[in-house]
Amino acid sequence: MSHYTRPIAISKKIRAQGVKGPKYTIWNGSNEEIKNMTFKAEEIVMDINNHDFIPRVLPHYLKWMSLYGKTFTYWFGRTPRICILDSNQVKQILSNRTGIYPKVDPHPLSVLLGKGLVLSNGDQWARHRQVVNPAFHMDKLKMMTKSMAKCAQSMVEKWTEIITKAETESNQPVEMEVSSHFLEMTADVISHTAFGSNYMKGKEVFLAQKEQQMLLFKFLLKVPFPGYKYLPTKDNLYKRKLDKTVNDMLMQIINERFEKKECGYGNDLLGLMLEACMQGGEENRLSMEELIDESKTFFFAGHETTSHLLTWTMFLLGTNKEWQEKLREEVIRECGHDVPTGDVLNKLKLMNMVLLEALRLYGPVVNLRRQALQDLELGDIKVPKGTVLAIPVAILHRDKELWGPDADKFSPVRFENGVNKAAKHPNALLAFSIGPRSCIGQNFAMLEAKIVVSLILQRFSFNISPNYVHAPIELITLQPKFGLQMNIKRLE
Ligand code: HEM
Numbered sequence: 162m163s164h165y166t167r168p169i170a171i172s173k174k175i176r177a178q179g180v181k182g183p184k185y186t187i188w189n190g191s192n193e194e195i196k197n198m199t200f201k202a203e204e205i206v207m208d209i210n211n212h213d214f215i216p217r218v219l220p221h222y223l224k225w226m227s228l229y230g231k232t233f234t235y236w237f238g239r240t241p242r243i244c245i246l247d248s249n250q251v252k253q254i255l256s257n258r259t260g261i262y263p264k265v266d267p268h269p270l271s272v273l274l275g276k277g278l279v280l281s282n283g284d285q286w287a288r289h290r291q292v293v294n295p296a297f298h299m300d301k302l303k304m305m306t307k308s309m310a311k312c313a314q315s316m317v318e319k320w321t322e323i324i325t326k327a328e329t330e331s332n333q334p335v336e337m338e339v340s341s342h343f344l345e346m347t348a349d350v351i352s353h354t355a356f357g358s359n360y361m362k363g364k365e366v367f368l369a370q371k372e373q374q375m376l377l378f379k380f381l382l383k384v385p386f387p388g389y390k391y392l393p394t395k396d397n398l399y400k401r402k403l404d405k406t407v408n409d410m411l412m413q414i415i416n417e418r419f420e421k422k423e424c425g426y427g428n429d430l431l432g433l434m435l436e437a438c439m440q441g442g443e444e445n446r447l448s449m450e451e452l453i454d455e456s457k458t459f460f461f462a463g464h465e466t467t468s469h470l471l472t473w474t475m476f477l478l479g480t481n482k483e484w485q486e487k488l489r490e491e492v493i494r495e496c497g498h499d500v501p502t503g504d505v506l507n508k509l510k511l512m513n514m515v516l517l518e519a520l521r522l523y524g525p526v527v528n529l530r531r532q533a534l535q536d537l538e539l540g541d542i543k544v545p546k547g548t549v550l551a552i553p554v555a556i557l558h559r560d561k562e563l564w565g566p567d568a569d570k571f572s573p574v575r576f577e578n579g580v581n582k583a584a585k586h587p588n589a590l591l592a593f594s595i596g597p598r599s600c601i602g603q604n605f606a607m608l609e610a611k612i613v614v615s616l617i618l619q620r621f622s623f624n625i626s627p628n629y630v631h632a633p634i635e636l637i638t639l640q641p642k643f644g645l646q647m648n649i650k651r652l653e
Pocket residue numbers: 278279280290458459462463464466467470524525526529530591592593594597598599600601602603605606
């Protein structure tokens with residue numbers, strides 16, 4: 162079947178089962194419609210107490226759900242997608258261990274991450290996960306909390322300096338855009354914890370990776386014609402140069418570690434990964450290219466996600482003063498004004514509940530996707546091979562049938578008895594996904610977030626500035642479009 166007739170044949174197969182959706186448009190599928198709707202939706206400005214950003218971020222889902230029901234089909238370019246909003250089907254997909262629901266291949270992010278853990282599939286994924294797993298064990302992470310605390314301390318010291326200076330100049334509350342501070346701090350944390358003594362070089366890699374990401378955004382909704390990437394266009398040449406810079410620098414860092422291996426590979430993520438890699442049998446070892454892809458993955462997967470979790474948590478604490486007070490009391494009760502250690506962090510129950518609620522309402526990952534490896538059956542749907550199963554996490558996270566009538570409200574108490582009892586389905590919270598491909602860095606991210614929020618609460622009180630515009634946007638991860646402006650006051 163040709164490029165042109167295959168989508169039409171698949172569309173017929175899906176529709177014949179009563180799964181409806183927008184019509185297939187040759188080559189672009191539904192992309193133009195998505196682009197137009199999201200472009201228009203970006204004009205929506207929300208009230209700061211309204212957490213339902215779906216009309217802004219996923220307007221196409223909202224429209225198609227109202228027209229075609231919860232299970233509908235649409236097209237991303239020439240790839241068919243089916244939207245899955247049934248928790249049992251979601252679990253069936255994400256918990257499957259047989260490999261019939263792999264990650265989408267080719268994936269638009271593969272230019273950034275190669276075949277690292279986030280995008281690889283099958284045996285290759287299993288081999289990578291085995292090598293990377295030991296680096297994320299809780300005992301290893303607890304050792305990394307020192308580095309995390311150091312970076313967080315340096316950020317709050319900077320805040321103190323800025324605020325003290327501004328306070329002496331005027332009596333007004335001091336306004337700061339905090340999301341950029343979190344981006345810088347989480348980049349520092351991942352550079353230190355992933356690359357230890359090589360962290361300066363690590364940061365250079367990180368900056369080049371950011372450039373790659375910007376280029377990627379430019380082309381995300383465009384469907385390129387075959388072979389386009391090989392043309393010597395300005396963007397393609399720049400992209401190749403960036404790819405080479407990132408790969409060369411990472412190779413240099415990794416080679417240096419191999420050269421100094423008599424002193425151990427190091428206690429950072431890279432060192433722990435190299436150690437696990439060299440301890441395993443020859444057949445399990447990762448090649449240089451694979452080690453490079455995995456190093457890129459640490460940055461990509463661990464940086465913006467954690468930073469945005471911090472931003473949205475500050476937003477929610479800024480709009481809910483009594484929770485801000487409750488958390489401050491908890492932190493002071495458990496560790497006074499000291500930097501919390503790994504054991505203290507474990508005792509911060511309210512903090513944990515607030516972070517989980519932030520992940521529910523403003524989880525940085527808005528969508529999860531898997532692709533049918535073969536023709537298969539999911540509940541009563543016959544899914545043709547190659548179809549992408551789209552799981553709109555953000556919609557599921559505010560489903561009233563799952564979370565109750567207050568699903569749109571900020572209510573950390575729902576997590577009082579743990580994640581599994583917070584909703585009608587034990588796997589309703591999908592912020593870190595579930596199953597074998599769930600986030601390997603979730604404990605890392607939660608430890609980091611707890612340290613940073615604790616240090617902030619010990620030193621400052623804060624609320625949302627009237628200049629803040631509530632406009633969440635999905636740029637790979639969910640973030641405030643215009644940053645988060647907060648009024649911050651030093652505590653005596
Ligand atoms: C708040 C912070 C974070 C959030 C919300 C988050 C979310 C997620 C989600 C939803 C997935 C599954 C993606 C999918 O199935 O397509 C994932 C996978 C992954 N995450 Fe995270 N993540 C966070 C922090 C981190 C950190 C700090 C690291 C590492 C330093 C990390 C590394 C990874 C890796 C390597 C995977 C792929 C795992 C696999 O497929 O085996 N993440 N993350």
